[in-house]
Amino acid sequence: MSFAALGLVPPPTFCKKRGIEGFRSHLSLCGVVVGDLVSTSVPRPPGPVPSMTPASRRGLISWAELDFRAYVFGAIRNERNEFTDAFIKQLRLRPDKFVVVSRSETDAGQWLELFGGDQDETFYQMRSRMFEAPMASFNNRPVGHGAWDNIRMGRDVLYSTGQAGEMDITGYLRKLETERNEGWLFWLKKDRFKVKYLLILDAQPNRSGIQLIQDVAWAAMCAAGYVRGAYSIQKYVKATDALLQAKITERLSWLPPSYALTFPVSNHHNALLKARYARYQA
Numbered sequence: 371m372s373f374a375a376l377g378l379v380p381p382p383t384f385c386k387k388r389g390i391e392g393f394r395s396h397l398s399l400c401g402v403v404v405g406d407l408v409s410t411s412v413p414r415p416p417g418p419v420p421s422m423t424p425a426s427r428r429g430l431i432s433w434a435e436l437d438f439r440a441y442v443f444g445a446i447r448n449e450r451n452e453f454t455d456a457f458i459k460q461l462r463l464r465p466d467k468f469v470v471v472s473r474s475e476t477d478a479g480q481w482l483e484l485f486g487g488d489q490d491e492t493f494y495q496m497r498s499r500m501f502e503a504p505m506a507s508f509n510n511r512p513v514g515h516g517a518w519d520n521i522r523m524g525r526d527v528l529y530s531t532g533q534a535g536e537m538d539i540t541g542y543l544r545k546l547e548t549e550r551n552e553g554w555l556f557w558l559k560k561d562r563f564k565v566k567y568l569l570i571l572d573a574q575p576n577r578s579g580i581q582l583i584q585d586v587a588w589a590a591m592c593a594a595g596y597v598r599g600a601y602s603i604q605k606y607v608k609a610t611d612a613l614l615q616a617k618i619t620e621r622l623s624w625l626p627p628s629y630a631l632t633f634p635v636s637n638h639h640n641a642l643l644k645a646r647y648a649r650y651q652a
Contacts, residue, residue: 389580389584390407390579390580390583392610393580393583393584393586393587394407394583396587396590396591396610396613397444397583397586397587397590399613399614399617400453400457400590400591400593400594400613401446401447401453401454401457401590401594402444402445402446402457402568402586402590403444403445403446404442404443404444404583405443405444405445405542406442406443406444406542407440407441407442407443407579407582407583408440408441408443408579409440409578409579409580410438410439410440410575410576410577410578410579416437416575416576417435417511417514418433418434418435418501418503418511418512418514419433419434419435419511420432420433420434420505421433421434421500423500425502426502427502429504430502430503430504431502431503431504431505432500432501432502433500433501433502433503433511433512433514434498434499434500435498435499435500435501435514436496436497436498437494437496437497437498437518437575437576438495438496438575438576439469439494439495439496439571439572439573439575440571440572440577440578440579440581440582441495441524441527441569441570441571441572441579441582442568442569442570442579442582442583442586443527443542443567443568443569443570444567444568444570445565445566445567445568446565446566446568447563447564447565447566448474448475448476448563448564448565448566449563449564453593453594454566456592456593456594456595457589457590457593459593460589460590460592460593461485461486461570461589462485462486464486464585464589465485465486465487465488465573466573466574467486467572467573467574467585468486468570468571468572468573468585468586468589469486469487469491469493469524469570469571469572469573470483470484470485470486470568470569470570470571471483471484471493471524471525471527471528471568471569471571472484472566472567472568472569473528473543473566473567474564474565474566474567475564475565475566475567476564480525480529482524482525482528484524486571486573487573488573492518492520492523493523493524493525493571494518494520494521494522494523494524495522495523495524495526495527495571496520496521496522497518497519497520497521498518498519498521499514499516499517499518499519500516501514501515501516522539524569524571526539526541527541527542527569528541528542528543528544528567528569529541529543529544530544531544542567542569543567570582570586584601585601588601588606591606591609591610591613594613596609596610596612596613597609
């Protein structure tokens, strides 16, 4: 975890999009392991689109609407400590940003803890609905109405068997139970300690996953005591500099002090953040 966060091994494929690798590294150094990030599937403006389904009345057409939530799948140590408690608290404090499905290895069966989102939250990952309205231009589309049909739930992301009718996607925790998982997700942990798995969905559907992982990283920074209040580039840059310095000193304490203090960390993401901050000041 430390080697990856300090840039000593290549990042996973989901970090290919610019900026994600840095947020994942900062989360790792804080104590949140990120196993996957899934963004919205199709980059498009949210809202309904005309469908091919015939309408029931003359003068109307059928509109289709799809909501897709980006999500982060990760884990923290399942033990009471200052950071773990503070991080969960940060997630709970922002139901407008985070919808969380968590699973503790110490709990029996498939018991899940759910929190975040609206009061009528259904903990969906993907949902759709159809409704009828007059034809309209793209810039003047009607507001959707009617009941939503939940296609994929947060529980499915964790426990789907991948069989027909379940979108052929095997849930993360199903994969962890198989022998083929050897050498894949969280394999270094094995049985050394228990963890709490976290599925953190974006409360606002159809946003890019990079916005979600930025919000999660900010929550972790707040929990670790490096920042307070609302996100800003200035505060985040200063916080990551302090985080890296503290963790390099801690994780590389076995090296000679003169070498550890000058350890060449690959931190392209911090350079990008500083460039953005410089433009912001200008």
